[in-house]
Amino acid sequence: MAFNRSVDVVVIGGGFAGITAARDLQKSGLTTLVLEARDRLGGRTWHKEVNGFAVELGGTWIHWTQPFVWAEKERYGLEIQETPGCAAERIAIKTGDQVHDLREDQLAEFVDGFHQFFAASKAVWELPYDSRHTREAIVECDAQTVADRMNALELTPLQRTAVGGMLEILSMNQPENASYVEMMRCWSLTGWNYELFNDTAARYKFTNGTGALVSAIAEDGAFEVALNTSVSSVQHSATGVSVTTVNGEVVTAKRAVVTVPLNVLNSVSFDPPLSTVKQEASQLKHVGGGYKVFFEVEGDPGAVMTLSRSTDSPLIGSFTYKRGEQHSVLAGFSLEPGALEKPLSEWQTVLEEFMPGVRLLSTFGHDWGDDALSNGSWCTYRPGCFGRFADELPRHEGHLYFASGDTTEGWRGFIEGAISSGSKAAVAVAHSLAS
Ligand SMILES: Cc1cc2nc3c(=O)[nH]c(=O)nc-3n(C[C@H](O)[C@H](O)[C@H](O)COP(=O)(O)OP(=O)(O)OC[C@H]3O[C@@H](n4cnc5c(N)ncnc54)[C@H](O)[C@@H]3O)c2cc1C
CATH class of the missing domain: 3.50.50.60 (FAD/NAD(P)-binding domain)
Known part of the structure; x- marks a missing residue:
């Protein structure tokens, strides 16, 4: 050069x-x-091959609620594929010290937690690509944390984990440090709709x-x-x-x-x-800290999603990322300091709570917080x-x-x-x- x-x-x-x-x-x-x-x-x-898997160590998922990147995908004719764990057959959720599978009859309660949390977001972020449109309303809530908002609501234990865990992933920080208006912005950008919110977070990634x-x-x-x-x-x-x-x-x-x-x-x-x-x-x-941790496991765990709050588990969430007969990969998120160095045996115990019988083979990721x-x-x-x-x-x-x-x-x-x-x-x- x-x-x-x-x-x-x-x-x-x-x-x-x-x-x-x-x-x-x-x-x-x-x-x-x-x-x-x-x-x-x-x-x-950073799309990279690690342990024989082509993975995204950093930014991964895109969605048609995101007009600029979706236009790029269309412009260059790039293929996308689904992430199995985002359209999960099984959601294992930890409330307090109990892990259980989310049942069909609990879905309405689960989703209702988000609607309660975000009840004001249509008024606060009517046009999420134009914050000046409702600037006064946004600034009025600006000082509130996610924890403030959660504490003002009477959420059920399931809803506290669902909303708390998801927003810990979205903000990559604890509810005490995460901004309520920033979370509302994302909810508004996905049309005040849980399914779009969930799918935008982790459903579609570039095949290559x-x-x-x-x-x-x-x-x-x-x-x-x-x-x-x-x-x-x-x-x-x-x-x-x-x-x-x-x-x-x-x-x-x-x-x-x-x-x-x-x-x-x-x-x-x-x-x-x-x-x-x-x-x-x-x-x-x-506030974006935390770690994206990949878990290589033996066999095929199926299309699984796990969810927890950081007060209850080092693993706030994970999705089956790639399925294979011999071994598969889950993409997880953690707020625990040093999560990428945590011994395999300790992660094995954590993962087993959500997926009984799972055998963890390796963990890997990139430390973006430590990256200068x-x-x-x-x-x-x-x-x-x-x-x-x-x-x-x-x-x-x-x-x-x-x-x-x-x-x-x-x-x-x-x-x-x-x-x-x-x-x-x-x-x-x-x-x-x-x-
Ligand atoms: C683990 C992780 C998961 C994520 N998941 C998603 C996701 O699923 N979907 C999504 O949409 N987004 C996701 N993101 C966010 C997304 O990746 C970023 O918002 C986006 O890539 C930022 O792009 P940027 O160009 O603004 O910044 P960057 O990509 O950080 O680019 C800035 C560049 O500047 C360079 N640079 C810094 N200092 C200097 C210097 N002094 N001289 C020269 N060069 C310098 C850096 O090396 C870097 O290449 C994720 C991010 C991380 C870390």
């Missing part, structure tokens, strides 16, 4: 936000260079992995990429942008699109500095932050434009959000250069 060079637009970060912006910019006739610190594109999505979409965008866009290129500082002025890498190379450009994840944005130094709200948000961080280029999993804002962050984090500053799944309108925290923010940033940059 030749450096100390000049392009129309430099894109910092090659996750879905960055590569979507780069494709659209290059296609609009602007020379575009992506600088990516990792040795691969895709960022917090998220990597197939990364490759399709990169090939179609034909933009230039420099991998293993970490940006350390960015200078910007009325005349343009100058980006310096940790190795001292310099790229100058008319515009920059910054897609560095919120939790590590402060690791890049900006001159002049970013707005105080952007700096504060990066320091405060979003993400410092967390997926984003939901902390309680009390929405009002300050919603407009300010995606706002451009001079010739710096911002795109990220962490700061977008609509599906913030998802592949969808990354793609939508990347395409919107590309339009804004092209427009600024045309005028």
Whole structure:
């Protein structure tokens, strides 16, 4: 990669936000260079073969409630497949210290818990892609946590586990730290409907992995990429942008699109500095922590879903991910520190509670929290932050434009959000250069 060079637009970060912006910019006739610190594109999505299984170590599931990513799937003709455990034959649920199968006659009670929890969300998020439409109502609830909302309701033990467990997965944090308005946003985005909410979370994934979409965008866009290129500082002025890498190379450009994840944005130094709200948000961080843990088990456990709260089990939820006669894989979620290092024998005991007779062969995953280029999993804002962050984090500053799944309108925290923010940033940059 030749450096100390000049392009129309430099894109910092090659996750879905960055590569979507780069494709659209290059296609609009602007020379575009992506600088990516990792040795691969895709960022917090990572389709990889581990233990003989092709798995998604990061972002996985997409749905037609997510218009930008669904359009990409259609555009490139990419196949999807169902995740067996999302349309489960059996849901094993732990309430207190008891695990039992969810019975047919308990389904209405289960779903009703969500309707009670989210009763206000239609009024609060009438248009979830346009938070300004009901800004006052959103800000009014902004300080409330998921725990606050749950405590205000008289939920049954089953409903407390169903709602509590699902929202621990959705926020990747405990109810005391998770934002009520952020959870309502996702419920509104799925049409205030439990089935769509559940299916959007974990039903459809790319048959050939998220990597197939990364490759399709990169090939179609034909933009230039420099991998293993970490940006350390960015200078910007009325005349343009100058980006310096940790190795001292310099790229100058008319515009920059910054897609560095919120939790590590402060690791890049900006001159002049970013707005105080952007700096504060990066320091405060979003709440998405936890671990996605894959469980390789002997034989075929069937299409199973498990659900619990983190106070009752290290495994807050899991789904059969891939079925095989010899061995199968479940994708699970945990908030327990060190979950990826937890000994197999301990996980065996945990899993056996939900699936008697199961034989665990291995566990694996990627520690996104310990990864210096993400410092967390997926984003939901902390309680009390929405009002300050919603407009300010995606706002451009001079010739710096911002795109990220962490700061977008609509599906913030998802592949969808990354793609939508990347395409919107590309339009804004092209427009600024045309005028
Ligand atoms: C475990 C896990 C499971 C998830 N599950 C789902 C799911 O099922 N469905 C879904 O829709 N979403 C899911 N997500 C969320 C989704 O993956 C992300 O929201 C989305 O991929 C973010 O894209 P992005 O481009 O905004 O950020 P990223 O993908 O993080 O891209 C930012 C890029 O910037 C690079 N970078 C950082 N610092 C620098 C620097 N200084 N210089 C150069 N490059 C730098 C990073 O290496 C990275 O490649 C999941 C995420 C995780 C971690």
